[in-house]
Amino acid sequence: MAYEGGEAIFIDTELDSWNMSPEALEKAFALYPDVRLIVLAHLYGTPGKCDEIRAIADRHGALIVEDAAESFGASYKGVQTGMFGDYSIISFNGNKIITGSSGGMFLTDSREDAHRVRKWSTQSRENAAWYQHEELGYNYRMSNIIAGVVRGQLPYLEDHIAQKKAIYEQYREGFRGLPVRMNPIPADTEPNYWLSCLLVDESAMCRQVRGDSNAIYVTEPGKSCPTEILGALMAFNAEGRPVWKPMHMQPIYRNHLFITTQGIARGRTNAYIDEGTAVDNGKWLFKHGLCLPSDNKMTAAQVALVIEIVKRCFR
Ligand SMILES: Cc1ncc(COP(=O)(O)O)c(C=O)c1O
Structure with a gap:
């Protein structure tokens, strides 16, 4: 959010899940009704209150970025975390439950957005035989070696x-x-x-x-x-x-x-x-x-x- 020039407003946690308090989030929208993005993290591997936070987001026309970095394989009402955000992330950092030493996954239901993010992560190379750049890109793609390590570990998640x-x-x-x-x-x-x-x-x-x-x-x-x-x-x-x-x-x-x-x-x-x-x-x-x-x-x-x-x- 900060990299993109946005300003985060922090929402308190709650004692029964140690994650974002829906009550405090509702309060935040009462004070700042124009906000359009919620970042919901599931800490320590325990899912937050996904339904309640989704209902608040929908009521206020906000999107959810779901940070499931720590909670890969955890579920809320039988659905795995990483499925609740409009955009979600999973981390394969060295300390995570499945690790490639670094790297992670970006998840979305939008094919168009997935293509766009893949392009940005790969120096925004356009579809051309030479290096063609029409917008700013990043060098964030996962190496094939890390992908191999992650794929080797995936069967052991359970x-x-x-x-x-x-x-x-x-x-x-x-x-x-x-x-x-x-x-x-x-x-x-x-x-x-x-x-x-x-x-x-x-x-x-x-x-x-x-x-x-x-x-x-x-x-x-x-x-x-x-x-x-x-x-x-x-x-x-x-x-x-x-x-x-x-x-x-x-x-x-x-x-x-x-x-x-x-x-x-x-x-x-x-x-x-x-x-x-x-x-x-x-x-x-x-x-x-x-x-x-x-x-x-x-x-x-x-x-x-x-x-x-x-x-x-x-x-
Ligand atoms: C909740 C949370 N979000 C984001 C990250 C960052 O993930 P990465 O190290 O894969 O960039 C981590 C840990 O690394 C995390 O625990």
Whole structure:
């Protein structure tokens, strides 16, 4: 959007799917009825509320670009993500459930648009024997080597999802009794379980302060926080990450509008109160959440070790 000179208005997330809040989106259209494009991402492999967002888009004559980069193979009401946008994308970046090390897919039902995008991605070469250029193009085409790697992996998508699901379920069982929750699985969705994430309950958070590129915390008996847990994992050479930092909190977009269920806010709000009454759910999730090691090659013993490390953080 920014490359094309557009200005994004950021929409808050919701706690039951960790994806775009239809309620906040509706609020955004009430404030900005002329907007004609929605970018809907399905994060961590869990589909967002596709029907509700499609209904809002149709009511306002807007198109949807569906970012299914992380959710390849996940489905909403039995339909795979990547089928809901007017234009959709899937990523084959190195960390995705099917990977070619980089690259991805662009999906659309429009044959004409597919041809146009293929042309733009290939330096906008016109249909001529020589290099003929009549409009600006990009050098974004997928190499045949990456395509070969991706095609070799595609038959294993279901296996990868099953492995990721087993990891998620082992974590969920292992964390029973701790003041934490896993990333939610909303009704009507079958995620691809790409990343298992953890959320520390407000009541069990020790003090944690984050700057732009570092974080500190104060240990407390019976409490922990993402910074402490990530440090403990790192000591065992296990990689975790905070959950994605919301776009409206990114310095580059700090002056952009950000719409919550309660209306308009500028980026970098200090305004969240508590779960449930949060006016900035994205910020709340960022403070309390972390991504756990989730590689599909992890063994049950390795997952058990991660569970034990997390448990010790709360002692
Ligand atoms: C939600 C989301 N959108 C877009 C991208 C970008 O995809 P790519 O790296 O294939 O350009 C990623 C990850 O890489 C992602 O997780």
